[in-house]
Amino acid sequence: MRDPGGLGGEVPQRLSEAEEIARRKAEHLKLAAEGDVETRTAAGWDDVQIVHDALPDVDAADVDLRVRFLGRTLELPLVISGMTGGHGRALAVNELLARVAEKRGIAMGVGSQRAALRDPMLVPTYSVVRQSAPHAFVIANLGISQLVKQDREEALGAREIGQIIAMVKADALAIHLNYLEESVQPEGQTRARGALAAIRALTRRATVPVIAKETGAGITRDVALRLRRAGVRAIDVGGVGGTSFAAVEALRAAAQSDSARMSLGNRFRDWGVPTAVAVAGVGAVGLPVIATGGVRSGLDAAKALALGATLVGVGRPLLQAALRGESEVLRWVDDFALELRTAVFLAGVHRAADLARVPRVLTGEVKLWIDQLGYTRARTSRTTRTIRSR
Numbered sequence: 133m134r135d136p137g138g139l140g141g142e143v144p145q146r147l148s149e150a151e152e153i154a155r156r157k158a159e160h161l162k163l164a165a166e167g168d169v170e171t172r173t174a175a176g177w178d179d180v181q182i183v184h185d186a187l188p189d190v191d192a193a194d195v196d197l198r199v200r201f202l203g204r205t206l207e208l209p210l211v212i213s214g215m216t217g218g219h220g221r222a223l224a225v226n227e228l229l230a231r232v233a234e235k236r237g238i239a240m241g242v243g244s245q246r247a248a249l250r251d252p253m254l255v256p257t258y259s260v261v262r263q264s265a266p267h268a269f270v271i272a273n274l275g276i277s278q279l280v281k282q283d284r285e286e287a288l289g290a291r292e293i294g295q296i297i298a299m300v301k302a303d304a305l306a307i308h309l310n311y312l313e314e315s316v317q318p319e320g321q322t323r324a325r326g327a328l329a330a331i332r333a334l335t336r337r338a339t340v341p342v343i344a345k346e347t348g349a350g351i352t353r354d355v356a357l358r359l360r361r362a363g364v365r366a367i368d369v370g371g372v373g374g375t376s377f378a379a380v381e382a383l384r385a386a387a388q389s390d391s392a393r394m395s396l397g398n399r400f401r402d403w404g405v406p407t408a409v410a411v412a413g414v415g416a417v418g419l420p421v422i423a424t425g426g427v428r429s430g431l432d433a434a435k436a437l438a439l440g441a442t443l444v445g446v447g448r449p450l451l452q453a454a455l456r457g458e459s460e461v462l463r464w465v466d467d468f469a470l471e472l473r474t475a476v477f478l479a480g481v482h483r484a485a486d487l488a489r490v491p492r493v494l495t496g497e498v499k500l501w502i503d504q505l506g507y508t509r510a511r512t513s514r515t516t517r518t519i520r521s522r
Contacts, residue, residue: 169380170448171348171401175373175426176408179498180435183491185480192477197469197484201420201442202304202341202366204269207237208469209437209484213424213447214241214273214306214345216257217248223257228454230264232461236469239443241271241306245296246278249288255299262301271343272302276309277321279330285321287330290337297340304340306368307331310347312404313377316397318390320381328362335363346370348377348425350405353413353507366420368445371407373426375448378403408439409501415440415488416507430471434479437487 199209212229216222226242233240242261248254262270274288274296281287297305314320335342343366344351344359350371351359359367382397405413407425414421423436424445433444446468453460472484479490494502502508 167380167383169375169377169383171372171374171376171379171426173372173402173406174497175371175432176406176498176501177373177426177432177435179494179496180408180439181493181495182434182438182475182479182487183493184478185490188477188480190477190480190482192473194482195473195476195484196482197472197476199442199485201239201269204303206239206269206443208465208472209433209441209443210236210465210468211239211241211269211271211422211424211443211445212450213445214243214271214308215447215451217243217245217254217273220257223260225451225454226257227260227264228458229450229461230261230268231458232465233268234265235462236465237268238465239269239271240265241445242273242300244273244275244308245299246275248299249292249295258299269303270300272296272300272305272340273345274305274307275321276307276311276327276331277314277323279307279334280323280325280327282321282323293334293338297338302340304343304366305334305338306343306345307334308345308347309351309370310377312349312400313347313381316378316381316385316393316400318381318385318388318393328358331359331364332362335365341365343368343422345422345424346404346410348372348375349403350407350410350425351414352405352410352505353417356414356417356419360417360419364419366422366442367414367417368422368424369405369407369410369414370445371410371423371425372402372404373407374424376401406498406501408435408498409505409507411436411439411441412498412502413505413507430468430473431475433468433472434475434484434487435492437484438479438490438492440488442485 197208242258278288314322342364344364345368347370351369356367378397378400382394385393411423420442422443422445423441427444427446436444453464476484
């Protein structure tokens with residue numbers, strides 16, 4: 133049997149369902165950190181410019197980066213995206229990232245918790261987050277496929293949902309919408325009929341707010357409106373521009389000599405809505421928005437907030453930093469905060485949340501997307517300037 137954290141050698145035979153899920157999660161972690169899995173399509177931040185204020189009426193040191201999210205105050209508008217859990221290597225990664233979340237007053241999500249329902253021995257790989265971050269805003273995580281009856285698996289019920297929330301003493305529950313990944317994954321679950329009704333039922337019985345979270349293909353305004361009507365309390369747009377889980381699954385398929393799935397994943401590597409476009413569309417729906425997908429700096433975050441985001445989610449850069457040590461993660465977060473503070477100061481406003489009302493200019497592909505989707509026509513709440521793409 134090969135090392136479950138690697139991708140070489142033969143696939144183990146006759147694994148139990150729990151072992152299979154744990155192996156898959158270990159492969160995801162390794163590929164997300166080390167593989168060539170980023171989209172070739174940009175998130176769109178280069179097409180968003182915040183208009184400079186040459187005479188700000190605030191001291192840079194007095195800029196307030198705190199934000200309110202689902203009733204809680206965060207020191208930075210940053211969430212460590214739910215990435216891992218459910219296998220041995222995840223425990224150390226989640227523990228380290230949780231310590232940083234606690235120290236810097238930011239939010240943190242965990243990876244899909246289905247594995248721990250199948251194998252209670254894996255619970256500590258998730259529960260370590262709350263143990264290491266007793267005061268942080270922690271987001272539990274479950275896939276939409278687990279709310280819908282699949283070919284060989286029943287939908288989870290209220291008892292299992294309660295276990296998932298209690299496992300990390302969660303402040304919110306993210307339901308990740310990952311049908312692109314499931315479509316490419318050799319073990320993918322693609323029964324989707326009734327998914328919206330399942331979300332509606334969940335929001336009625338969940339003991340914490342429910343967040344709808346895409347995982348790399350983006351969310352449009354129309355979908356966000358459906359989710360709001362279903363009772364979702366916040367939306368993580370998870371757009372194109374960061375890690376492509378189609379690319380991750382293509383690499384996994386290649387390791388299993390599954391040429392059809394490998395080809396499918398490569399073909400759909402850039403499928404979806406760029407993050408900047410998704411934020412611009414969903415920001416008008418009236419729910420808190422998390423901009424995840426290709427956020428690589430505090431300046432990217434400032435642009436996301438200017439488009440209507442409440443927070444930004446960051447995954448791969450923090451995972452890579454975590455594998456180098458806690459000091460590297462702290463350095464990344466502190467650099468992010470300095471860059472965001474500088475952008476707020478140069479935009480001439482006092483708070484990070486005020487970026488939502490500053491003038492900004494849209495160009496290029498982002499403008500084309502926004503115009504053709506009709507998002508520009510619906511904007512009336514703040515000053516917006518656009519120039520035609522050359």
